[in-house]
Amino acid sequence: MNRKERDDELARELRAHMDLEADELREQGLSPEEARLAARRAFGSPALAMDQTRDVWAWNPVDALSRQLRFALRRARKSKGFTATVALVIALAVGVTTAIFALIDVAFFKPLPYPEPDRLAYVTMTFNAASRGTVEQVLTGAQWEILRDNAGSFEPAVYSEWTTGVNCGVGDRAFFVQQQRVGASFFQVLGVLPVQGRSFSKEEDIENGPRAVVLSESLRRRIYGEAAEVIGQKLLLRGEPYTVVGVMPPGFRSGVNVDLWTPLRASTHGEGEGNNYQGMLRVKPGASLSAVAGELDNLSKSLPLRPPGRDGTQWQPRFKVQPLLEGRSAVVRKPLLLLLGAVAMVLLIGAINVGGLLLAKQSGRAAELATRLALGASRRQVFSEVLLDSLVLVAIGGALAVPVSVAALDGLRLLNDKMFGLVEAAAIDGRALAVAMACTLGAGLIAGVLPAWQSVSRKRRAFPLGLLVAGQVALVVPLLVGAGLLGRSFLGVWMMEAGFDLNNLVIARISLQDARYDAPEKIQRLFRDGIARIREVPGVEAAGAGLTVPFERQLNQGVRTGAQPVPGERFRTTNLIYMTPGYLEALRVPLLRGRALKDGDTAGTAKVAVVNDAFVRRYLDGRDAVGEYIRLGGKEPVQIVGVVGDTAQRNFERGAPLAPIPATYIPVTQMTNFALVHQWFSPAWVVRSQRGEEALARELGEVMRSLDPMLPLSKFTTPAGIKSRTLGLERLLVSLLSSLSALGLLLCVLGVYGLVASAVAERTKEIGIRMALGATVPHVVRKAMRPGLLWALAGVVAGVPLLYLGRTVVAGMIYGVAPWDPLTYAAIAGVLLLAVGAASLLPALTLTRLDPAVTLRNQ
Amino acid sequence: MEKSETERVELLYGTLDMLVLQTLLFGPCHGHAIAKHIQRTSDEAFLVEHGSLYPALHRLERQGWVTTNWDKAPGKNREVKYYLLTPAGKKQLTAQQNKWAQLVAAIGKVMRPA
Known part of the structure; x- marks a missing residue:
């Protein structure tokens, strides 16, 4: 029986009772009308009797709750402005908390989308010195080989975290794709193999091996549509022919957004000299991560020691192994925790704020509630009713928090396209919704308990x-x-002091990852002719080209000071920038001592370099460096002919993300090994002009087309x-x-x-x-x-x-x-x-x- | 016959349920008759408030000690709701009677020490 039927029946029962009473009175001689009135008088209030009887049946808590809920909703509707204020505060506070949680979830909790993700680990090198703390670095080629050759209870893999945008040509069509370079065992270790074809063979993963490529499912569809067989197809990557050997399953992600993978070809020279390789491993069945850590500790003892620092510091190298999820998200973990703390604070402030609003609102109902208490309503009833009122208002806000969190996550996507694939993988899913609900409930209880408590408090003193x-x-x-x-x-x-003149400067890039630009002479000619033509464009005040520009990531190069090797000499790193004459002048980096690089520095003349002030300060004790020698990559000596001012460069070491870092500039005519460098960097053309960017872009585009119609100029950027x-x-x-x-x-x-x-x-x-x-x-x-x-x-x-x-x-x-x-x-x-x-x-x-x-x- | 207000006794809390069950022991009965029966048999000492009677009846129904059905009142053209004692209700009545007897005995001992 539902409540309505029960009510009707009760009313009928009470009416029958009064009718029977009236019948009796009539039999005693009263007139029908008198009897009816007397019966009614004798009965008392039927409404009260009904109410009290109804309470017997209101034992069902769901029933009682739904009735209270309807009252609460009606009250919420009645004061729209108040409801909107409370809901807005809660929606904002819970919404941002949920969005941040979605990120936290990806960085900390969600298992990686690979089989048995808890067996996957990330390997880095740490260097520890008692007096100086610990430095953590990714692997060099030599370190990777030690790991590879001593794999016991684990299966190691190596890859590069950097992805590059490259042109991919298929027939007469071109696709701009994101490429990642991975070692042969990469897919095997992740535990996801290509659905078509195979992963890379060992032969493909060594220098000058066959050129092979594995496609993502989405790129396969983009290029080949529904064609069934793509294995063995040829395509051009930066002008070189590659063979498709595999296609990964749909939805496969290797941490970053990637369209295709090529073999890493890890080695101990070139990029292998620096810390450029990400190490990873899968713990073999039967072994544990701590066992692997122990194994790597033993292995660490056989690592060659670096010569001690000038201050005698001896750095102790050690392989560090940590869960892959932790290693991959290491950079964002601390910022995310900070944000989590901040949103938690805001959530708490919001809850207290709403608590204050509700308290003020509730005091307006004080008289009504006091009357009800006096008439016999139980304290529990009133308490739960007032609390429910608050919870309902807060819940409305909680429901609105869902779209707010989705919008916040979208906003984060817009703001930062490169949060290491984190934002892409984040979603407002069931887990995030559960957190939103918990936050809403928590906020509701915090906000609602005070007004509820006050409404039944025996001391009628207002809460301050x-x-x-x-x-x-x-x-x-x-x-x-x-x-x-x-x-x-x-x-x-x-x-921060940029060290160059940012105004009226535009930067264009050209990718030289192109098979036609494999010889240094061709590259050097392109730069020489290009700069000469650009300087003829009206309005151009200065122009030059260089590998990179300040503010961005630079090429890392090992360097030793002095013309001849000395036993125990120190190995340093410097940013290396090849440039055309006029590059530093176009940037307006001041020349401090000596001379600038000029047209006369060619492949045939003595090798020269210009270093910056930070180089002199940190590596040459601040003495007048002009005339001294350095050896780049340990090769033939190069003479320093000039010293220029510092510029702000991307810093990956400890400290600020922009810093004046030791830098070495060499003439492009004396650079020989371009292939690897151009895989990482697209050289920059730097043009100083007062003219509008658009007109300049058009004319520069024409200049480049006249040089080589197949080399499209990228969009212009500015230093800012x-x-x-x-x-x-x-x-x-x-x-x-x-x-x-x-x-x-x-x-x-x-x-x-x-x-x-x-x-x-x-x-x-x-x-x-x-x-x-x-x-x-x-x-x-x-x-x-x-x-x-x-x-x-x-x-x-x-x-x-x-x-x-x-x-x-x-x-x-x-x-x-x-x-x-x-x-x-x-x-x-x-x-x-x-x-x-x-x-x-x-x-x-x-x-x-x-x-x-x-x-x-x-x- | 009518007793003055001062002669009436307040029903002890919880005893109304027992009185209703006891009344139903003689056969099915409707609310009006139950009230009259309790008043009459108590020599009008108890005035059964309708605001207490109907909650009590419905409480007994909820607990399964009585069932109900609608039927014609004898000799009248009216449908009334009859309450019938269930076996569980009978058991409950026995239990309450025992408790009541103990209570009366105990109170008696306190009030009139032997």
Whole structure:
């Protein structure tokens, strides 16, 4: 029987009762009308009887809950503005938390999409010195070979994390594709083999082996459509013929977005000299990761030691093995945890803020609830009802948080296209939704418990709203400090002395990964002719070409100082940039000593180089370096003929992401080994001109076409554009963190505003009387503002211990700023004071319009 | 016959259920008759409030101690809801009677020490 039927039956039963009573009275001689009235009188209130009887059946908690839920929804509908405010706060707070969780999930928890992912591990080298801590690097060719040749209870693989965009030609069609280079055992170790064909053979994975390529399923479809057999097909990659040997299953990802894979061909020279290889392994069945770690520890003992540093530091090399998921996401883990902390703070602030709103709203119902309690409603009933009201409002916000989180994730995708495949793999899925629900419920309980408790509290004393305001301020303090320190550190890097003139500079790139440009003479001729023609374009003030430009990743090159090898000499690294004459002049990098590289430096003349000031400072003790010799890659000596100023370059070592790094510039005419370098870098043409970018682009395009119609010029970039791409992760972090703290601050301001406004509204009469008795306007305004300011101050004091938390978390992520940077703290104090002051002043100002006469008359 | 308010006794909490069950021991009965029966047999000491009777009846129904059916009242053209004692209800009545007897005995000992 449902409730309606039960109600009807009960009504019928009670009516029958009264009819029987009336029958009896009629039999005693009353008139029918009198009997009916008397029976009704004798019965008492049928409504009350019905109500009480109904309660017997309302035992079903689902039934009772659904009834309460309907009431709560009706109340939510009745005050739309209030509901919208609460829902908005919760939707924002829960939405961003969910989006960040989706990223965290990918970086920390979600198993990698390969069979038995917990057997996969990432291998790096660490160098440890007691006095200097630990440095972690990816593998060199020699280190990889040690790993490969000593594989015991594991199966090793090597790959390159960098992907490059290359032209892929099939017949007369060209595709721009992302290429990744992987070792022969790569797919085998991941545990996913091609669905068609095979993975690379050992012969294909050595230098000058057959050129083979494995396609992704999506690229196979793009190129060959529905054609069944693609194995053995030929295609051109950067002008060289390759044979398709395999196709990976649909949805296969190797961590980054890749269209095709080619063999890595790891070696101990060329790129193998530097730290360019990612190592990975699969633990064999029966073995464990800790056993493998032990094996690698033993292996580490046989690693050759580097010669000790000048200060005698002896670095101890050691293979480090960690779960693959952890290794792959290492770079983003700390920033993500920081963001998680920040969103948790905002969520908590939001919940407390909503708690304050609900408390204020609930006090409007105080009389109604008190009446109901007096009439016999149980405390539990009232408590659960008020709590449910809050939960319903918060749940509306929680539902809205889902689209907010999807939008936030999309926004992250737009902001940062290269978060290591992390954002692509993140999704608002069941797990994220569960987290959103848990967050919503948590926020609802935090926000709802106070009003519910107050509604049944025996002491009818109001809970001090100011305490909630103080709580919010306490939570926002570490948020502001973290964002402030990080922002100031970022600003320092962003505003860092570039070392060249960024204005009126455009950069165009040409990929020389092309079989036709295999000989140095051809490349050198292209540069010589190209620069000469570009200089003829009207409006061009200066032009030059170089391998890379400042702000971006550079070619790493081993270097030794001195003309002749000395026993125990130190192996250093420098950024190496080949260039045409005029390149540094076009950038306006100042020449400090000696001479610039010029047209007369050719393949036939003495080998020369220009180094920057950082090189001189760090490797040559700051002495006048002109005339000294260095050996690049340990080969023949090169004479330093000039010293130029430092430029900001991408730094992968410890410290700021942009830094003046030792750099060596050599003439392009004296560069010989281009093939490998051009696989990694597309050389840059640097043009200084006052003319508009578009017109310049058109004319430069024509110049290049006249040189070689098959060499398309890339889109133009500017130094500023390169800088913002290089600092993408940092910028993303800073912008997210500052938006979050702005959101937190806004909530605090709303809290302070509400506190002062409600106090003013409550005490208007009292204040009117005071003013009539002689209190001045400034006096009452000051007095009205006081609770806002005092509670906010209490919050700041309570937030000081939390400060340590914020400071500790960002400590390793800030550069050039002390964790106790007084300027940051002063600025934050100023902002906070201003915000809280304004939020207190605004509602207090309504008192200036108060007319004591009117107030008194209304008494 | 009608007793004045002062002569009436408040029903002890929880005893109404027992009185209703006891009434139904003599056969199916509807709410009106149950109320009248309790009033009459208690010599009008108990006035059964309808606001208590119907919750009690429905409580017994919910617990499965009585069942209900609608039937014509004897000699009248009216359908009324009859309550019937179930075997579980009989057991419950016995249990309550025992408890009641113990209670009365205990109270008696306290009030009139031998």
